[in-house]
Amino acid sequence: MHDDHGHGHGHHHDHHDASSPEVRVEALEDLLVERGLADRERIDATTQRFEHDIGPMIGARLVAEAWADAGLRRRLLTDADAVVADMDIRGAEIEHIEVKANEPGVHNVVVCTLCSCYPWALLGLPPNWYKSPEYRARVVREPRRVLAEMGLELDAETEVRVWDSSSETRFLVLPERPAGTEGWPTERLAELVTRDSMIGVARVTDPGGQ
Amino acid sequence: MSIDLLEGSGAAPPRDNGELVFSEPWQARAFGLAADLVDGGHFTWDEFREHLIEAIAGWETASGSGGAIEPWDYYRCWLAALERAVAERDLINGDAVADRAAAYAARPAGHDH
Numbered sequence: 114m115h116d117d118h119g120h121g122h123g124h125h126h127d128h129h130d131a132s133s134p135e136v137r138v139e140a141l142e143d144l145l146v147e148r149g150l151a152d153r154e155r156i157d158a159t160t161q162r163f164e165h166d167i168g169p170m171i172g173a174r175l176v177a178e179a180w181a182d183a184g185l186r187r188r189l190l191t192d193a194d195a196v197v198a199d200m201d202i203r204g205a206e207i208e209h210i211e212v213k214a215n216e217p218g219v220h221n222v223v224v225c226t227l228c229s230c231y232p233w234a235l236l237g238l239p240p241n242w243y244k245s246p247e248y249r250a251r252v253v254r255e256p257r258r259v260l261a262e263m264g265l266e267l268d269a270e271t272e273v274r275v276w277d278s279s280s281e282t283r284f285l286v287l288p289e290r291p292a293g294t295e296g297w298p299t300e301r302l303a304e305l306v307t308r309d310s311m312i313g314v315a316r317v318t319d320p321g322g323q
Numbered sequence: 324m325s326i327d328l329l330e331g332s333g334a335a336p337p338r339d340n341g342e343l344v345f346s347e348p349w350q351a352r353a354f355g356l357a358a359d360l361v362d363g364g365h366f367t368w369d370e371f372r373e374h375l376i377e378a379i380a381g382w383e384t385a386s387g388s389g390g391a392i393e394p395w396d397y398y399r400c401w402l403a404a405l406e407r408a409v410a411e412r413d414l415i416n417g418d419a420v421a422d423r424a425a426a427y428a429a430r431p432a433g434h435d436h
Contacts, residue, residue, distance in 0.1 A: 131428035138349045140423035156355035244397040
C-alpha cells in the first residue's frame with residue numbers, strides 16, 4: 114500500500130482533469146502529508162478498518178445479547194453508551210448512542226435528514242440509500258410508504274417513530290426477536306440480525322422463513 | 324476498475340450487505356483523510372459535519388431549481404466539505420491545491436507511479 118514515491122492510492126491513472134475528484138483528493142492528500150498534517154499510513158489503517166473490521170456484525174452482537182439478557186436490554190435502552198463502553202467497542206467514544214426498541218404496536222426507523230450521521234462504531238459506514246436525498250427527505254414525510262417500498266409492510270395500528278440523527282445523537286434500532294429462537298446461543302442469534310433491521314427498514318426474519 | 328478483477332477471488336473486498344463500503348479508491352482516501360485530520364485535532368467532526376450539510380444542501384438546492392448539475396454523488400459532497408474544512412482552517416492554501424491538481428492532471432496518460 115505504502116511506497117516511498119508517496120502515493121498510497123494503488124490505482125492507475127486514467128485521464129482525469131484537475132476538477133475530477135480523483136485528482137483533487139490526490140493533490141490534497143499529498144500536500145497535507147508533505148506538510149506533516151496528515152499521515153498516509155494512518156489513513157490506510159483507518160480506511161482498512163472501515164472496510165474490514167467495522168460493520169453491522171458489531172451492532173448485531175449487541176442486539177443478540179440484549180435479546181438473550183433482559184437486564185442488558187434494559188441498560189441498553191436507558192444507557193447505551195455505558196453498555197457500549199463495557200463491551201470495549203472501538204470508536205464509540207465519539208458518539209452518543211441511543212437504542213430504540215421495536216415492540217408490538219411500535220416501529221422505529223432512523224434517518225439523518227441533514228447529512229449522514231449514523232452509528233459508525235456499531236454499523237460501519239451507512240449504505241448509499243441511507244445517504245440519498247430521497248430517503249432523507251421522504252422517510253420523515255411518509256415513513257409508512259417508504260418502508261413499504263423497501264419491503265416492510267406495517268399494520269395500520271402500528272405507530273411509526275422516525276428518529277433524526279445529529280452530530281450529538283446516533284440511533285440504533287433494537288429489532289423484535291423472532292419467534293422460534295428460544296434458547297439459541299447469542300452467536301446464532303446475531304447471525305439473524307441484519308444491518309437494515311438495525312436502521313429500522315426491515316424486520317429480523319423468522320429462522321423458519323416467513 | 325481493479326476491484327472487479329478481485330471479484331470471486333478470496334481477495335475481493337468485503338461487502339456491507341451487498342454494497343462496497345467505498346466504490347472508488349478516491350472515496351476511501353477522502354474519508355480517511357477527513358478522519359485523520361480530525362484525529363490530529365485540525366478540525367472537529369462537528370465542523371466537518373457543518374461543511375458536509377452545506378455541501379449536500381447546495382446540491383439539493385441546485386437540483387431542486389432544475390439547473391444542470393452533476394448527478395447525486397455523496398462522496399463528492401464529502402470531498403467538497405473536506406476542501407472547505409481545510410481552507411477554513413488555513414491548513415493548505417486553496418491555490419496550492421488547485422496548482423497541484425493541475426500539475427497532476429497534466430501528467431501523461433497511463434503514467435503509473
